[in-house]
Amino acid sequence: MERPVQVAVGLGQVGEFSFMLASLLFASGAIPPELHAALLAVVAISIAVSTIVVRVPIGSWRPTVARWGDGQRTDATTWHDAHLMQPMRSALLWSARNAWMRDHVPRLPFAQRAVRRFMPGERVEDALAAADRLNAQGFGVLFTHLGENLTRLAEADAVAEHYHDVLERGRRRARPIEISVKPTQLGLDIDEEACLRHCESLATHAEETGTWLWLDMEGTTYTEVTVALYERLKSTHAKTGIALQAYLRRTAADVQRILPLKPAVRLVKGAYDEPSTLAFRGRSEVDGNYHALAVLVAQAAGKGDARLALGTHDVELIGRITTMAEASGTGRDALEVHMLYGVRADQLARLTKEGYSCSSLVAYGEFWYAWYMRRLAERPANIAFALRQLLP
Numbered sequence: 001m002e003r004p005v006q007v008a009v010g011l012g013q014v015g016e017f018s019f020m021l022a023s024l025l026f027a028s029g030a031i032p033p034e035l036h037a038a039l040l041a042v043v044a045i046s047i048a049v050s051t052i053v054v055r056v057p058i059g060s061w062r063p064t065v066a067r068w069g070d071g072q073r074t075d076a077t078t079w080h081d082a083h084l085m086q087p088m089r090s091a092l093l094w095s096a097r098n099a100w101m102r103d104h105v106p107r108l109p110f111a112q113r114a115v116r117r118f119m120p121g122e123r124v125e126d127a128l129a130a131a132d133r134l135n136a137q138g139f140g141v142l143f144t145h146l147g148e149n150l151t152r153l154a155e156a157d158a159v160a161e162h163y164h165d166v167l168e169r170g171r172r173r174a175r176p177i178e179i180s181v182k183p184t185q186l187g188l189d190i191d192e193e194a195c196l197r198h199c200e201s202l203a204t205h206a207e208e209t210g211t212w213l214w215l216d217m218e219g220t221t222y223t224e225v226t227v228a229l230y231e232r233l234k235s236t237h238a239k240t241g242i243a244l245q246a247y248l249r250r251t252a253a254d255v256q257r258i259l260p261l262k263p264a265v266r267l268v269k270g271a272y273d274e275p276s277t278l279a280f281r282g283r284s285e286v287d288g289n290y291h292a293l294a295v296l297v298a299q300a301a302g303k304g305d306a307r308l309a310l311g312t313h314d315v316e317l318i319g320r321i322t323t324m325a326e327a328s329g330t331g332r333d334a335l336e337v338h339m340l341y342g343v344r345a346d347q348l349a350r351l352t353k354e355g356y357s358c359s360s361l362v363a364y365g366e367f368w369y370a371w372y373m374r375r376l377a378e379r380p381a382n383i384a385f386a387l388r389q390l391l392p
Helices: 003-027 033-053 075-097 099-107 109-115 124-136 153-171 192-208 220-234 251-261 283-302 315-327 345-353 369-378 382-388
Strands: 140-145 178-181 213-215 240-245 264-268 307-311 335-340 357-364
Touching (some): 124 140, 124 357, 153 192, 192 213, 213 220, 240 251, 264 283, 283 307, 315 335, 315 345, 335 345
Parallel strands (some): 140 178, 140 357, 213 240, 264 307, 307 335, 335 357
16 A cells, blocks of 8 residues: 555545544543534544645655565555554553543443454353353354453452353364463462463363363563463463463463463463563564564474464465475464454454464453453454444
């Protein structure tokens, strides 16, 4: 895509996000009609400008093409990521952390409709019904019960009990349900040893029911402690996996650190707002690191020394990783693809037919707001879908 088109699309997306935010604040009574009208004027201007920018002669932008061999994209793409997409992601991630929005957004009908794209409902029964449909299409299923930091160990006990119930329900199914848990939900902030005990109990239960326990990765505050937790857990429980984030600069070292354990790795790009000292910020950098890490783990997976799940919706990136892995003797049957429920289901079906083992990550629960905003930040184009839910 040439730079004028990228700028136009970016301006349009900025306008869409501003419209959603202004409508949300006005509907909740947080801003007066005059400010709402002013914000709508800004939206109209940004969208109008986008229609003009797209007509600017391409030669006036003078894009310089970098070498593909060094893993870089054109200057136009780098400019687009840095000046348009990254600010939008930052705004969405700020919204994910904002306490006022966390308390008010989930009450709005349009937000409740929008989140249904990514989760089948708030109850475990909703998730189980979705699992039936997904299994019938040939997909595996992972469950994650939404929620993060807790303040009391009793809350962690309740979360652990919920996952034990899920595992028991899965025991009676033809295809087991894997579970993916956030350590902070199991008391990591309060008592690391209590968190470990919960993880060990769930890992044992998962093995008894023929399935797996995965540890989700959260913000960088928890990266080291989560990797250390996985090392302890993996030493006694073979069917445990960990999510690693390709946008973190430290992840290459983390992969090397756990490879001797014959790990299960779900490689994701990352969805938290981290500083450039800790994380790659540009899309080309993140994609390049993701590709390198995936190929490294794929080599171990091809020998039976690891399990690799590509936790991305970027099918072009999956294709490039597969080409490299196959060139080194690793077949695509050693590569799994994990995508979020409701996202690119057509591509997941295609990949299944092409020989990949594909699964859908089904999220559910009442505390979906921060998780949902991070999903929008991963791919701001999803904002357009959210906006459509404002319509009656």
